[in-house]
């Protein structure tokens with residue numbers, strides 16, 4: 180586990196902030212940024228574990244193509260953290276392993 | 292609903308999509324532009340409309356140029372539908388997308404795919420560890436959130452975007468622990484052979500070299516001609532190891548930003564079953580189109596980096612030229628000389644491209660990795676496993692699915708498709724064009740089933 184966050188967001192006077200909860204911890208983050216950006220700059224370590232071997236993972240592309248940023252947001256699993264903006268009161272949880280993909284329809288698989 | 296058929300729906304609001312919309316509105320077409328991002332601008336001009344002044348200073352002049360186009364777009368009369376992820380497109384112009392309200396459908400006489408590019412996958416040992424990201428991804432953090440690395444950071448790989456980020460970080464006061472550059476001096480010599488075509492692009496060339504020399508002047512340790520990149524660490528990145536001038540070197544860093552160029556985002560054109568060819572200069576698949584970007588005999592055009600990597604300025608011109616072709620097909624005529632003028636601009640903006648393609652060609656070992664390296668991040672399949680499928684008779688990426696789950700995770704092959712193509716081609720000793728690609732089916736983005744429940748008809 181790293182001892183510090185990977186990124187920091189220099190605070191500006193008058194910047195609107197929101198409160199989000201990640202794994203039970205309350206974080207104050209600038210409004211208007213993505214969940215992935217918020218977590219990378221205020222929380223430590225992996226956001227999820229991989230589906231097959233359970234290895235730690237964190238956002239990689241920040242533009243919606245790699246799906247490494249999947250987290251549970253307000254009870255809905257496997258949301259793309261880099262494509263979702265923070266909202267005051269949002270509750271975010273780590274995604275671990277395979278159950279992550281339930282509730283998703285994806286090309287050629289899992290479609291119900 | 293047949294009563295609301297637009298003359299043009301554009302997918303993507305980067306330079307290609309915005310310019311196309313402006314051109315189309317000027318010709319009297321009704322236009323809607325869909326983009327999955329909350330704001331217009333695409334990758335280069337991300338957040339261009341409301342970026343704070345200090346951030347604009349850091350990002351530089353080319354970024355600022357996007358404001359003019361964004362303003363033109365806002366005044367054009369085109370409808371912008373933000374937060375709209377397109378997951379299905381048919382050859383006759385029906386588009387399904389999902390936004391905050393659920394899934395929706397829109398129809399158009401003409402469709403422009405302007406979905407841009409993504410960073411080329413960088414499959415090396417350790418690239419799946421937290422603390423390893425794309426340099427473009429880190430630039431998105433900077434543009435959209437003003438976020439900067441908190442501790443030691445290394446930039447590694449090659450390509451204009453890598454040096455651009457280094458330069459932007461320096462302007463932001465970020466200290467770089469190192470710039471590991473895989474460009475080889477010998478490639479400069481080969482690339483010079485292409486300079487003939489690049490003479491008209493000299494301004495860009497000088498600008499590019501200027502960025503590198505400024506990074507050098509800032510006393511950032513630069514390791515040119517590096518190879519054999521490897522990320523160190525067990526649970527998260529702790530540094531990078533590489534070969535440089537015959538020696539193995541390591542730089543400790545909690546954040547390693549990788550980049551080796553960008554490749555077209557072809558998911559939509561593949562999902563249409565359109566013909567694609569392997570582009571040996573850009574080492575990626577590109578859709579087969581006519582000069583105006585039209586896919587076969589369809590009503591669908593592709594413009595900008597999603598057709599082939601051409602850069603922001605050329606992308607915008609391509610968007611405009613696609614619209615002129617749609618207009619002509621309908622029997623319309625554009626302003627005399629307009630098309631010729633746009634074509635001249637396009638030639639100017641693409642003159643440097645062959646030079647860049649040679650100069651920043653990513654190393655073979657960073658595209659076609661050793662057996663133990665993970666190529667499919669989602670389903671955790673290694674290059675060695677893919678090679679073992681070939682031994683069992685697997686002929687191409689599409690057949691890997693009968694041997695394992697390679698390419699079947701949520702990214703739908705975006706992060707492994709090119710690697711798997713080249714790994715199989717090399718193992719079979721055939722050209723990449725012969726092995727083909729994954730079969731991409733809609734939905735091209737996973738959709739939450741709940742979205743269907745909410746959908747409005």
Ligand SMILES: Cc1cc2nc3c(=O)[nH]c(=O)nc-3n(C[C@H](O)[C@H](O)[C@H](O)COP(=O)(O)OP(=O)(O)OC[C@H]3O[C@@H](n4cnc5c(N)ncnc54)[C@H](O)[C@@H]3O)c2cc1C
Pocket residue numbers: 242302303304305306307308325326327328332333334335336353375376377378405406407408409410427428430431452455553556594595596597602603604606736
């Ligand atoms: C991460 C990254 C950063 C870059 N930064 C720079 C830079 O700073 N300077 C520079 O010169 N070049 C940069 N580039 C290169 C860039 O690709 C081009 O210069 C330029 O942005 C291409 O324009 P475009 O209009 O073709 O596509 P883009 O600008 O990429 O726009 C494509 C748009 O399509 C949208 N989109 C994609 N798929 C869908 C879908 N399914 N549904 C809805 N919308 C969709 C995207 O959200 C995006 O806004 C960057 C590229 C990347 C990948």
Ligand code: FES
Pocket residue numbers: 215238239240241242243244245246247248249259260261262
């Ligand atoms: S970080 Fe790649 S999809 Fe979100």
